[in-house]
Amino acid sequence: MIEFRSVTKRFPGGTVAVDDFNLVLPSRKTTVLVGSSGSGKTTLLRMINRMVDLTSGTIEIDGEDTSALEPVALRRRIGYVMQNSGLLPHFTVIENVATVPVLNGVPRKRAFSDALALLDTVGLERSLADRYPSQLSGGQQQRVGVARGLAADPNILLMDEPFGAVDPIVRDELQQELIRLQRELDKTVVFVTHDIDEAFLIGDQVVILEQGGRIAQVGSPSEIMADPASDFVSSFIGADRGKRALSIRHTERGAVLVDGFGRAAGVLVEGVAVASVAVESEESTSS
Amino acid sequence: MNWVLNNLALIGERTLDHLAIAVPAIILSFVLSVPIGWVANRYRASNGVLLWLSGSLLAVSGLLYAIPSLPLFLALPAIIGTGLRDPINVVIGLTLYGIALMVRATADALASVDPNVEQSATAMGFSGWSRFWKVELPLAGPVLLAGIRVVSVSTVSLTTVGAVLGIESLGLLFTDGLQRNIPGEIYAGIVLTILIAVVLDGILVLCGRLLMPWRHAAAPKQQAPTELVVNA
Numbered sequence: 001m002i003e004f005r006s007v008t009k010r011f012p013g014g015t016v017a018v019d020d021f022n023l024v025l026p027s028r029k030t031t032v033l034v035g036s037s038g039s040g041k042t043t044l045l046r047m048i049n050r051m052v053d054l055t056s057g058t059i060e061i062d063g064e065d066t067s068a069l070e071p072v073a074l075r076r077r078i079g080y081v082m083q084n085s086g087l088l089p090h091f092t093v094i095e096n097v098a099t100v101p102v103l104n105g106v107p108r109k110r111a112f113s114d115a116l117a118l119l120d121t122v123g124l125e126r127s128l129a130d131r132y133p134s135q136l137s138g139g140q141q142q143r144v145g146v147a148r149g150l151a152a153d154p155n156i157l158l159m160d161e162p163f164g165a166v167d168p169i170v171r172d173e174l175q176q177e178l179i180r181l182q183r184e185l186d187k188t189v190v191f192v193t194h195d196i197d198e199a200f201l202i203g204d205q206v207v208i209l210e211q212g213g214r215i216a217q218v219g220s221p222s223e224i225m226a227d228p229a230s231d232f233v234s235s236f237i238g239a240d241r242g243k244r245a246l247s248i249r250h251t252e253r254g255a256v257l258v259d260g261f262g263r264a265a266g267v268l269v270e271g272v273a274v275a276s277v278a279v280e281s282e283e284s285t286s287s
Numbered sequence: 288m289n290w291v292l293n294n295l296a297l298i299g300e301r302t303l304d305h306l307a308i309a310v311p312a313i314i315l316s317f318v319l320s321v322p323i324g325w326v327a328n329r330y331r332a333s334n335g336v337l338l339w340l341s342g343s344l345l346a347v348s349g350l351l352y353a354i355p356s357l358p359l360f361l362a363l364p365a366i367i368g369t370g371l372r373d374p375i376n377v378v379i380g381l382t383l384y385g386i387a388l389m390v391r392a393t394a395d396a397l398a399s400v401d402p403n404v405e406q407s408a409t410a411m412g413f414s415g416w417s418r419f420w421k422v423e424l425p426l427a428g429p430v431l432l433a434g435i436r437v438v439s440v441s442t443v444s445l446t447t448v449g450a451v452l453g454i455e456s457l458g459l460l461f462t463d464g465l466q467r468n469i470p471g472e473i474y475a476g477i478v479l480t481i482l483i484a485v486v487l488d489g490i491l492v493l494c495g496r497l498l499m500p501w502r503h504a505a506a507p508k509q510q511a512p513t514e515l516v517v518n519a
Contacts, residue, residue, distance in 0.1 A: 051410055076412035086407030090425050090501045099411050132504040148411075158410075 001027045002048060002156065002188065007057035009043055009213075017043040018213030021057070026205065027155075030182055030189040034199035035209030041192045044213060045158050048190060049078045061156070076100055079149030079157040079187075083164045085141040087133040093119070093144050094129040100152040111151075118147040123177060139170035146178070150185070159191045163198070175201055196237050200225070208233055290471035298475055304374070304455040305483060309446045312378050313439050313487070316385025317431075323348065323386070324393025325419075331394065345391055352387035356380060356448045377449040377456075384445060385438045392434025396427035429502060432495045436488055443484040447476070457483070 002025040009018040018040040025031040033041040046052040047059060050071040059066045066074060080086075087096050095102075097115035102108060116126055122143040133141055142162060149157055163171045175198060182189060193199055199206045200221040208216040208224065210232060217229040225244070228234035238244045245260035248268060259265040291298065327344040330337035363369065363376040400423050408422040424431075450458025460476030463469075496503060 049410060051406070072412050072414045074412075075410055080407070080410035082403070082407055082410070084403060086403055086410070088404060088408065088422060089401075090422075090499065092501075103412055103417070132501045134501070135504055 001025065001060075001062055002190070003060045004044070004047075005058045005060070007044075007047065007059060008055045009040070009047065009052060010055045016212060018047075021213050021215070023207060023215065023218065025188065025190060027062075027188050028186045029204040030191055030202055031205045031207060032191045032193060032199040032203035033207050033209060034193050034196055034203075036194055038211050039209035040213030041194075041209055042160055044209075045160055045190055045192045048156070048158060049075045049080060051075075076104055076152060077154050077156075079152070079154040081142075081145045081149040081157065081159045081162045083161040085133065085138075085145035087141055087144055087148070089133050092130050092132055093124075093136070096133065096144055097147045097151050099148060104152060115147070115151060118151060119144075121150070121181070122147045137170075138166045139174060142166055142170075142174055143177075146181070150181075150187075155188055157187045157189045159189060161193055162191075164193070164195075171198075178202060200237075208236060290469050291475050294472070294475075298460070298479065301455060301457050301460055301476075302479055302483065305443070305446055305457045305480070308374050308377050308381065308449065308454075308456055309439075309443045309483070309487075312381035312385055312442050312446075313435070315378070315382040316389045316438050316442070317435050319382065320348075320386050320389035320393045321424075324390045325397060327390060328394040328397040331398070345394060348387055348390035350387070351383050354383075356384070356445060357451060359383070360449060360452055360454075372453050374449070374454050374456075377446065377454055381442050381445055385442055388438050388441065389434050392437075393427070393431060396430030396434065397423060399430050400426045425499070428495065428499045432491065432499075436491050439487045439491060440484045443480060443487060447480060 004021050004023045004025075007018060007021040008016070010016050021040075021044065033044055035041045043052055047054055048061075048066070050066060050069075054067070088099070091099065094112055094115050097118055098106075098108070098111040101111040101114065106114075116129060119126055119129065124140060124143050124147070128136065128140065128144075133144065136144065145162065149159070163174050166174065179202065191199075191202055196208075199208075203221060205218065206221055206224055207218050210216045216236070217224055217233045224233065224237060225239065228237060228239055233239075246257045246265055248255050249258045255268060256264045257266045257268055323344055327341045327348075330341035333341070359380045360376050361371075363379055364371050364373065367376075367379070369375050404426065405418070405423065408418050413422060446456050447458025447461065449456055450462045453459075457476045457480045460472050460479075464472030464476065
C-alpha cells in the first residue's frame with residue numbers, strides 16, 4: 001500500500017505542483033492518475049521513488065516513510081517504465097532488462113538468463129536479446145521497458161505515460177498485455193496518463209486530477225462514470241457527449257444504443273455475463 | 288630523395304620523438320578535460336557562484352589557446368624549473384592547448400546526453416558515480432570523440448614548434464632542412480607529420496567503433512507486414 005499524507009511540492013520558482021495531497025493506493029491494484037498537463041500527475045508519480053523530493057508531507061510504502069529510505073536503494077526496489085521507453089541506447093536489450101539486478105549485484109550470467117525469461121513474459125522473441133534499442137520498433141522498445149521495470153521483481157511498478165508515444169494499434173495491444181500481465185503478476189501499479197479511455201481500461205482505481213494536483217474524483221471506473229462528482233469530471237470523462245453518452249433509440253427491429261454522435265454503438269443486454277455482452281455488442285456494431 | 292634514403296634511421300628516431308611528445312599530450316588533455324568539463328557542464332544551469340565557476344572554466348580554458356606557443360615553451364621552464372630543451376615543456380604546453388579545446392568539447396558532449404535517458408538511469412537506481420561512468424560518459428562518447436580528434440591533429444602539428452628550441456621532433460627535420468637547404472629533409476618532415484596525424488586519427492576512429500558498438504548497429508529491420516486475414 002502506498003499512502004500520500006498532506007503531500008505538498010513547491011518548485012524553486014514558486015510553482016506549487018501539488019498542494020496538500022492525500023491518497024491511498026491499495027496493494028496489488030492498478031491506480032491510474034489521470035489529468036491534463038499541469039495536473040501534477042508525473043510529479044506525484046516521481047515522488048514515490050524520490051525522483052522528486054517533497055516540500056512537506058509524507059509518503060509511506062507499507063507503513064514505511066520513504067524519506068527515511070536511501071533513494072538509490074528505494075529506486076532499485078520500485079520498477080519504473082517511462083514514455084519513449086527510456087532504454088539506455090548503448091545497452092543491448094538483454095543488458096537493459098538486466099540493469100537493475102546487475103546493479104543489485106546479481107551475477108551477470110544469472111541476471112541475463114532471468115532477463116531472457118522476462119522477454120518471454122512480455123511477449124518478445126529471445127532473438128532480440130542482442131539488439132540495441134535503436135534496432136527495435138516503438139512497441140518492442142516499450143515491451144523491453146516493461147520487462148526492465150519487472151526485472152528486480154518489485155512489488156511496485158510506476159508507469160509514466162508508457163504507451164503515449166506509440167501508434168494506436170500498438171497501444172491497444174500493449175494495454176491488453178499490461179492487463180494480462182497484471183492478472184498474472186499482481187503488482188501494485190501506479191499508472192500516469194492523460195487519456196481517460198486508457199485510465200478506465202487499465203485502472204482498478206482511477207484518480208482524476210485538476211490543475212495543481214487537486215483530486216476531482218477517486219473511484220472505480222464504473223463509480224466515476226455512473227456518478228461524476230462535478231461538472232469538471234463529467235466534461236473530462238466526456239459523459240455528456242461523444243461515445244460515452246449512450247441513449248436508447250427504438251427502431252422497427254428493436255432497440256439500439258446510440259452514442260453522442262448518433263452512431264449505433266451497441267444493444268442493451270441485461271442480466272448477461274460480461275464476456276458474452278461484449279461479444280453481442282460487437283456483433284451488433286459490425287452488422 | 289637520396290637524403291631520405293640515407294637518413295632513414297634519423298627519420299625513424301624523429302618520428303618516435305614526435306610521438307613521445309604528442310601522444311602523452313593528447314592523452315593528458317583528454318584525462319584532465321573530463322573532470323573540468325564535467326564541472327563546467329554540471330553548473331551551467333545553476334546560478335550565483337557556481338554559474339560563475341562554470342562560465343569562467345569555459346572562458347579561461349578557451350583563452351589558453353590564445354597564448355602564443357613559442358613564448359609558452361620558453362616560459363614554462365622558468366615556471367616549473369625544467370631544462371630549456373626538456374621535451375616535457377612541450378608536452379605540458381601542448382596539454383594546455385589540448386585542454387583549451389577539449390574542456391568545451393567535454394562540457395558540450397555531456398550536455399548532449401538525452402535528459403530522458405539520464406532520468407531513466409536515475410529511476411533505475413544508478414547512483415551518481417555509476418551513472419556518470421556507465422551512462423553519461425559512454426553516451427557523451429560521440430561528441431568526445433569529435434573533440435579529441437581535433438585535439439589529436441592540432442597537437443601533432445604543434446609538436447613541431449618545439450624544434451625552434453632544439454627539442455627533438457619531426458619539426459627538426461624542417462628547421463635543419465631549411466638551414467642546410469635540403470628539400471628532401473623538409474618534405475620528409477612535412478609528410479611524416481601529416482602521416483602521424485592521419486594514423487592517430489584512424490586509431491581514434493577505430494577506438495570509437497570498438498567502444499561504441501551501438502552507434503554502428505544495423506538499422507532497424509523492416510517490420511514484417513501485418514498479416515491480413517481475408518475471409519473467402
